[in-house]
Amino acid sequence: MGENQRFDPAVVIDIARQLSKKPYVAAPNDLPDVFGNLNQEQYSTIRYNQPAIWSTDNRGISVEPLHRGFVFRDAVDLYLVEDGAVRRIAFSPTQFDYGRVNPPNNLPDIGFSGFKLIAQLGNGKPFDFAFVQGGTFFRAIARGQSYGAIARALTLRPAEARGEEFPVFRAFWLERPAVGSNAITVHGVLDSESTTGAVRMTFRPGDMTIVDVEMTLFPRVNLEHVGLGGIASTYLYGPNDLLNSDDIRPAVYESSGLQMLNGSGEWLWRPLHNPETLQISAFVDSSPRGFGLLQRERSYEAFQDDDQKFERKPSLWIEPLGDWGQGSVQLLEIPTDSEINDNILTYWRPKAPMAAGSEVAIAYRQYWGWNAPERPPLATVSATRSGRGSGGRRRRFTVDFTGDALGDNLPADLKSVLTVGPGTFQNLKLLPYPERKTVRVAFELDPGNENACEMRLILEAGGKPISETWLYRWTP
Structure with missing residues (x-):
């Protein structure tokens, strides 16, 4: 659906369906080296210099496109849906201040790497609450928090000998929120060698930010190792593994543990660990009721970190919508000596493979906040x-x-x-x-x-x- 066409959510699903019937074509490597060779500090100086889209319309939520560069090399098409009509956001270098970066002359339309969502709740100060950028990754926070855990719309073959496969979003359609609304719906198409998919995400920011995710997958090949509701985070060390730490901070982690509420109603808590060798754990279950990576430690004294403020990192809880059947919650703990690495990954792995040519629908609700929405009625x-x-x-x-x-x-x-x-x-x-x-x-x-x-x-x-x-x- 392009410029001036009428928007139809069913068409997004059909785009993914038709794409799955064609051979996979990798995105072109067309990013100028001046952007592809940036480090994180340099990239962070590139700022969108226009008023955020819809920020003056009393919509409650506005949007800022994000520049390509650093590790965010792939281009994604961004479309706005206003009064049912589709409008493409065209890239122009005049939309950005480049800080410490010298952009090439006559820079063409190179597209964007994703987008940022900004909330204006009541008379409060606007705050950004979500980034959708890179692969099928996105992150969100509740009001007053700092970014931490990262969600994955789809995870394929993590920690396998043949290598992990990273799907990417190709396009997004962002529906303009109703006046005074506190929600925005985003539709996306993802693509990879093994599958395509259509994703619908509804973001509702606040003291707890809630994201409803609906996804339909169209496998090109049989998918035997699929991760749904994926969450990545960082755990360097804490009170349970101080053996090799030589740091003024008593602990360094974004998430303290994996919480699970299994289909039998049992509440499980698995503290995270930074091991010396890769550790893969599988918690077999049927019809899971929820799981997530939580940050239970909320005191500054526990971390003593004035930059990262780990005590403000969000917990992320996944609530399945519908019966997810048999499978397991998988937990990967990857050795690391650096806090910049997301060395923790958890997701739901269905027991049954997804057959090539099939259509698989999945839905779940994410809760980003200070606590999970439901707490054990126990110690x-x-x-x-x-x-x-x-x-x-x-x-x-x-x-x-x-x-x-x-x-x-x-x-x-x-x-x-x-x-x-x-x-x-x-x-x-x-x-x-x-x-x-x-x-x-x-x-x-x-x-x-x-x-x-x-x-x-x-x-x-x-x-x-x-x-x-x-x-x-x-x-x-």
Whole structure:
């Protein structure tokens, strides 16, 4: 759908459908070197110098196109939908201030790399709340937060020996919001060697920013390893893995753990870890009710970082819409020695492959904010710490659970249930701190000669769980 044509969401889906029947054609490598060779600092000096699109129309949400450059090399076509008519946004170098970059003379229409969304809520100060840029990546925040975790519309073959495949958005159609609206709907077409797809995203910014994602995939080939609801984040070190840290900051991470609410209604918490070797975990489930990477630590003192402000990074929760069937929540923990790397990736992997020539529809809701929209009605893990044990390869662990049930009226039969395999544990202790509504579980892990030990811990009283389930994989 191009200039002056009538917009129809069904046509976006049909564009993706028809594209899947053609051989894949990679995007042209037409970005001038002056932009492709920029580092992040140089690229950040390029600024859109026009009033944000729709910013003067009392629409509540406005748009700024983003320049190509740095790692954002691929061009994407941007179209506006106004009163049902389509209008293409044409690129011009006069739309941008180039800061420390010297653009070439007579720069043609090179397109854009994506767009930024800006909210004007009531009489408050405008704030940008979402970036859609690069591959099929996008990120969002709630009011008052700083950017952190990155969502992926589609993930293909991560951590496989033949290499990951990165689909890209080819075009977006942005519907002009109604006057005074607090929502914007964006339609996109994605493309890769293995599949095409049509995506519809509705963004609603606020104290929690909500994004509804509807996607229809059209596989060109059989897709055996597909990631849906993907989230990438950074975890360099924290209280559970301080072994190799030499930094003035006590912790460096955007997300502290993976929260899951499985189809059986069990709440699971898996602290993140920066391992020495790639670790892949699969949490098998059927009809999952939600999962996400959460930032539970909200105190400045925990990070002491005046630039990144990790305590302000968003938690991102994925709520499936409809029955996702059988599959697993996958967690990849990738070794890194730099905080600029997104070394954490989680996503839902369907058990059944997607057949070539089929059409697969999926929908979910994202919640970007300070907390997940739904919290366990149980005590939750507030801290995980690990350090050298009593000797050999032994490791000492403490896990803190916090909740109202752990205050002054502790159940008399409160107990901790810990399982380890392979390996063994010893010196298991239950240490209540009712003034902080906290119970600490301390123990020592003896891995023996093993190089990976899975642990599972829960608090019980009256034969029932009174805490979420703590999961952890120890590796050297």
